[in-house]
Amino acid sequence: xxxxxxxxxxxxLTASGAVFAMLALLAAVDREWSLMFLWLVVAxxxxxxxxPLARRYDVKKNWPTYDGVLLDMIIDYLTYVFxxxxxxxxxxLLPGWPGWIAIIVITYASVVYFCDTRMKTKDFSFAGxxxxxxxxxxxxxxxxxxxxxxxxxxxxxxxxxxVNFKFVHPVRTERWRIVTLPMAxxxxxxxxxxxxxxxxxxxxxxxxxxVTSLYLVSxxxxxxxxxxxxx
Numbered sequence: 001x002x003x004x005x006x007x008x009x010x011x012x013l014t015a016s017g018a019v020f021a022m023l024a025l026l027a028a029v030d031r032e033w034s035l036m037f038l039w040l041v042v043a044x045x046x047x048x049x050x051x052p053l054a055r056r057y058d059v060k061k062n063w064p065t066y067d068g069v070l071l072d073m074i075i076d077y078l079t080y081v082f083x084x085x086x087x088x089x090x091x092x093l094l095p096g097w098p099g100w101i102a103i104i105v106i107t108y109a110s111v112v113y114f115c116d117t118r119m120k121t122k123d124f125s126f127a128g129x130x131x132x133x134x135x136x137x138x139x140x141x142x143x144x145x146x147x148x149x150x151x152x153x154x155x156x157x158x159x160x161x162x163v164n165f166k167f168v169h170p171v172r173t174e175r176w177r178i179v180t181l182p183m184a185x186x187x188x189x190x191x192x193x194x195x196x197x198x199x200x201x202x203x204x205x206x207x208x209x210x211v212t213s214l215y216l217v218s219x220x221x222x223x224x225x226x227x228x229x230x231x
Contacts, residue, residue: 004063006057006062007054007057007059007061010053010057011059011066011071013050013053014054017047017075017079018078021039021043021078023039024036024043024079028086028087031090033091033198034195037087037138037191038192040084040134040138041138041188041195043079044079047075047076048170051171051172079134080133080134081106081107081111081134083134084106084136085106088102091141093140093144093150094150095147098147098148101155102150105154105155106154113162123172124174125167125168125220126166126168126220127165128161128167129158129160135216136154136157138191138194139209139210141199142209143206143210165224166220166221167216167220167221168216168219168223173220175223183216184212187212190208191205193205193208194206
């Protein structure tokens with residue numbers, strides 16, 4: 001197959017995330033939260049593999065008529081931000097005025113972050129929390145912390161989107177990748193396990209998600225402290 005058609009197929013793979021976003025939204029409207037998160041996990045997996053494929057087949061050169069970065073951003077906003085915020089509000093996980101604060105903070109802060117040209121660091125990590133609300137809300141669904149704790153987590157993470165804290169990219173951040181990538185894959189497995197079982201209480205999957213989430217959130221900040229890095 002000519003290289004240019006391989007590049008086109010990569011774009012089409014990225015675009016499939018829009019379909020998974022719609023399927024997740026339809027599940028959310030029907031309050032089928034487990035199914036919604038399963039579709040979001042599928043979209044997350046697609047997002048994890050299309051980047052390396054895009055670089056391998058040099059999509060900017062071999063199929064330049066499609067803007068892969070713009071396509072990725074549109075789908076990421078739907079699957080990482082918009083649908084998880086909807087689920088957080090409509091599920092009753094954070095009811096009343098805290099829920100309104102949460103969805104306004106999530107959607108507004110994230111759209112501002114997504115258009116920031118400084119969101120990537122020199123080592124291809126993220127400068128600030130990368131608006132992975134799909135992962136955050138899934139963990140909140142599983143653990144169901146008290147409402148004040150849930151709201152505090154959302155506000156703190158939203159605030160860190162605009163400070164010089166580094167968050168590793170599981171695939172592109174080379175330092176500690178031998179640990180980070182397996183941790184990210186383990187998170188996907190634990191998340192799928194939990195969602196597939198409709199978030200059973202006291203599941204080992206919840207502990208796995210908590211441990212892997214804490215690593216993914218803290219790894220970049222630890223690198224900054226240990227190696228005295230500048231973003």
